[in-house]
Amino acid sequence: MLKPGDTIGILGGGQLARMMTLAAAPLGLKCHIFAPEGDNPAFDVAAARTIAPYDDIEALEAFARSVAVVTYEFENVPARTAEILSALVDVLPNPRALETTQDRFIEKSFIRNLGLLVPDFLPVDSVESLMAAVATLGRPSVLKTRRFGYDGKGQAMLKPETNLADAWSAIGQSPAILEQFIPFEREVSVVAARNAAGALVTYDVAENRHAHHILAETTLPAHISDETERAAKEAASRIGSALDYVGVFAVEFFVVGTGKQEQLLVNEIAPRVHNSGHWTLGGAETSQFEQHIRAIAGWPLGSVKRVGRIEMHNLIGSDVDRWQDFVTEPGLYVHLYGKAESRPGRKMGHVTRVLP
DSSP: OOOTTOEEEEEOOSHHHHHHHHHHGGGTOEEEEEEOSSOOGGGGGOSEEEEOOTTOHHHHHHHHHTOSEEEESSSOOOHHHHHHHHTTSOBSSOHHHHHHHSSHHHHHHHHHHTTOOOOOEEEEOSHHHHHHHHHHHOSSEEEEESSSOOTTTTEEEEOTTOOHHHHHHHTTTOSEEEEEOOOOSEEEEEEEEEOTTOOEEEOOOEEEEEETTEEEEEEESOSSOHHHHHHHHHHHHHHHHHTTOOEEEEEEEEEESOGGGOEEEEEEEESSOOGGGTTHHHHBSSOHHHHHHHHHHTOOOOOOOBOSEEEEEEEEGGGGGGHHHHHTSTTEEEEEOOOSOOOTTOEEEEEEEEEO
16 A cells, blocks of 8 residues: 555656646655656656656666556557566556557457447458458448557548448558447446455446547436446446456447437447546546546545536637636636647647536
8 A cells, every 4th residue: 555655657648647646646645757758748747757768678667666656647558668567566557457458359359258248340450351341240330440549540430432442541451340330329438446455436427429539528417327327337347347457447338229228338448547537526526536546556445426417528629728718617627738739639628517
């Protein structure tokens, strides 16, 4: 168990690392950020920083010696980085969680083996195998790279008129999966936390709306039945236990059907604090960021009670230019990420309204 004054190492210097660092400070814990050169807003609030590539062995070893535990803000930590650090210090969540969630084929196979529903999928490693997969799953369907995809990157929608060779080229001819297209009613997610003792808590299910493949808005409560809410939380619990997970993670779902026909299909697992959990800053008794710090520090988990109805909006690109409007609105929780440059599609901050 960590004690006040100890230092947590975080791989990655973006907004998630920044918010974890800010959550650690009131608990008396310090954070040391390890990230390559670039715009790293977490540096502004951290006790220490290391600027080095993720394959710099000497820098990683020195980093490991300076911290009590290591965590990360993004799931695409190079396997070699996790291996080097794990030999010297606890890395939480564990490398198995990384290995499982970094590859879409492995991840979906893992979920399906737990008895949870996922869209049908097939591996693709060539134009020929893509043609065979399309013959099985039909169109529309979605071609996704097995690794390094987020916010719609590394994906191609296959419509009846889509040229398959062009689609294969569009994703860089990378190992991929073809996934059944799901005409869903809505997208929802569960943020959960688990500690090393096996205690697990789940926040209320959030309903998410995306624009241009980027999360635009999260609202709670989600427009789903009580039974579907329980099923989503149970699915998250099964996933966290099966991975022997320590920390915060999110599970994203498609909701298909309505009423008694409502059904959940798991879309993906995010092994980290998650954008759809940003509402917990101000909207829950314990934020997902504090919860993650508590879990990896070996502390008791905090209350996940929601304090009202929630509307969380991401500030994308030039949305952040309206900051003066946001800071004058009573009761609005404003979080700006301190990024140096605003670009289209870039997450610059978020705002949360808590309604009675």
